Amino acid sequence: MTSSPATRPTDGRAARWAGQRERRRREFVDAALRAIASHGPEVSTEQIAEEAGLGRTRLYKYFADAADLQGGIADRVTELITAELAPALNAGGTPMRMIRTAIDAHTRWLAEHGNLYRYLTMHSLSAHGRDAVTDVKTAIARNLTVLFERNLELFGASTRLAEPVAFGVVGLVESSTARWLENPGDLGRHELADLLATWVWRLLDAALRAQGVELDPDLPLPVPGEPLATRG
Amino acid sequence: MTSSPATRPTDGRAARWAGQRERRRREFVDAALRAIASHGPEVSTEQIAEEAGLGRTRLYKYFADAADLQGGIADRVTELITAELAPALNAGGTPMRMIRTAIDAHTRWLAEHGNLYRYLTMHSLSAHGRDAVTDVKTAIARNLTVLFERNLELFGASTRLAEPVAFGVVGLVESSTARWLENPGDLGRHELADLLATWVWRLLDAALRAQGVELDPDLPLPVPGEPLATRG
DNA sequence: TCCCGGTAACAGGAACATACTGTACCCGCT
DNA sequence: AGCGGGTACAGTATGTTCCTGTTACCGGGA
Known part of the structure; x- marks a missing residue:
């Protein structure tokens, strides 16, 4: 009409x-x-x-409903954490430096926003049957997946393990940090971040070696435009 | 009276x-x-x-309330999963064999009880502000912590990192497996389990080396009663 | 020894109170 | 016309209270 x-x-x-x-x-x-x-x-x-x-x-x-609001909150938290991690992950530099900086930002953010983190853990978006933390973790892991895929392609390696690695890394960091938050023991935040960075590197290294790629964690990554040099 | x-x-x-x-x-x-x-x-x-x-x-x-029932369910699930993992973890043998068997049991259990897993993720025990999955993961991680501590003591190494490592391992396996459950891609369950086993070993190896302990993942662990031999 | 009323603790459910969620509708403003 | 605001109301899930059996043990008396 x-x-x-x-x-x-x-x-x-x-x-x-x-x-x-x-x-x-x-x-x-x-x-x-x-x-x-x-x-x-x-x-x-x-x-x-x-x-x-x-x-x-x-x-x-x-x-639309309360779950929609919680989805909005989860999206916002994803934005906030992504903004924390982006500088570390996009700055380039050595793998170890990127990992260490990102994990440090992550542990700091969680320590500063404990209530927000707990809110997300205890509210479920029943629409999809997932809880809000899972949504945030998924979003972060998808960003990491893209990052890994980009770098694997630089070395001509297969990208099919990028996603499992990314989710594994996110789970590893989140689980250990969450426990530390509730029960710090005698472990300082910086010491925890150091440990996690080491473990994450070992994990990435294992996945890279399975693709025939060997990287020195303390040498800068190649940049897309530049010629790449694999170091044994 | x-x-x-x-x-x-x-x-x-x-x-x-x-x-x-x-x-x-x-x-x-x-x-x-x-x-x-x-x-x-x-x-x-x-x-x-x-x-x-x-x-x-x-x-x-x-x-006492609905949360109490959910706590009971979480406890039962913890029992069930612990029963699945116990044979793998208590049988002794080589580290790699233990890890591989435990992760295989874990992925199989999750694949077979998807509804139960989703139920736990979407119901929170507001009393403690934690969700049910966190409780189950915590219980498993505590069992692993004890296992790690026992073995670290056999080598005379410090046990203070046992807990962060245990929670990290649990988070790594759970996160990657949960993603795989919802989005398997072209990855078979056994392949996933192999990958996770490798990554978990790398993580444990890194933590052990930080304590000055070097283990061959394919040689049997020492048993409390027997003389131990560190292998480089 | 056997029967019998009494009793303690559980089984089951209806009625009610409360809290949170979501909808309908009304009025006012620009 | 379209948004801003709110009150009243419906629906659902969560707990609580109270009432009515039911079963097995107990002690006493024939």
């Missing part, structure tokens, strides 16, 4: 609100992060809405 | 029911496992009670 072109807004009165939904969603997620920080991991949607300065039912204007 | 010795029941009418509570708890947990297998991971307490042939409210006679 009426023309409803997707390419151009029908009415200026509609264009006025373009992106409004996304803005409001971000506001709610921001409020949720503040509420988690202040009320702890067992925060209710009521408290989140209060933190946003709105009534609880307003939430359903912008989120 | 009246004799009420703790050593002997005052009345046969009371003694009749000794252990009844534990029996009923086990029955409920059994019913829950069946209900999860048949109704999927989103099973309700109502359905569990129905599977047990009882009204829902009966549950609260034996469990």
Whole structure:
């Protein structure tokens, strides 16, 4: 009947609100992060809405349900952690340096956002049957997978093990760090990061050698544009 | 006044029911496992009670709340997995053989009990702020910790890294296997188990070398009673 | 010895209270 | 017209209370 072109807004009165939904969603997620920080991991949607300065039912204007909000929070956390890790992983340099810097950033972030981490562990996105931490870990692992694949291709090696390695590395770091958070023992954060970096390198080294690639962890990686030199 | 010795029941009418509570708890947990297998991971307490042939409210006679039941389920799963892993870990033999057998049992168990695994991932025991999978993983990791500590002591090495290593190993295996379960790609279960075994050994080897211990993964471990021989 | 009322502890369930989630609808503003 | 706000309400899951059996043990009396 009426023309409803997707390419151009029908009415200026509609264009006025373009992106409004996304803005409001971000506001709610921001409020949720503040509420988690202040009320702890067992925060209710009521408290989140209060933190946003709105009534609880307003939430359903912008989120399909509570799981949708939690998905938004998980996405935001993924952004935050990715932003922490990106400098370490994209800066290039030696493998060991990248690993050590990334793990240090990761352990620091977790230590500083314990409530947020606990919130994610105890809320499940029943829609997909996964919990929020799994979603965040999956997102990180997929980034790592891409990184590994890029570097494996530089050496002409197969990329089929990149994904299992990436998920293994993420699980290794997360599990050990989570335990350390709840039960630090006599282990300092930097010592833990050193240990994890060593173990992660051993894991990567094993996967690389299985592909016939030998790397010195303390020599810089080749860069896509430059000629590469495999070192034994 | 009246004799009420703790050593002997005052009345046969009371003694009749000794252990009844534990029996009923086990029955409920059994019913829950069946209900999860048949109704999927989103099973309700109502359905569990129905599977047990009882009204829902009966549950609260034996469990403090729903989290208590889930704790019971998590404990049972821990028993089941521990029973799967124990033969591999206690049989002795070479490190590589133990690792490979344990990981094979673990991947097989997860592949066969996908619904149960998903149930655990999506139900949180809010009492402690942890999810059920974390509890199971923690229990397994503690068993591994003890195993590592025993063997480290045989070599006169420090045991302070046993716990971080154990949790790291558990996280590594669980994370990679969980991803493989949801997204197997072209990787067979046995190939995955081989990869994980190699990586776990590299991790253990790194931790051992940091303590000055070098082991050949394909030579049998020393046994407590026998003289030990470190092999370079 | 056997029967019999009494009793302790469990079995089962209905009715109720509470909390969280999500929907419907109403009004106001620009 | 379209968004902003909120109250009232429905649905569901979670616990609690209370009432009615049921079973096996106990002690006493014929």
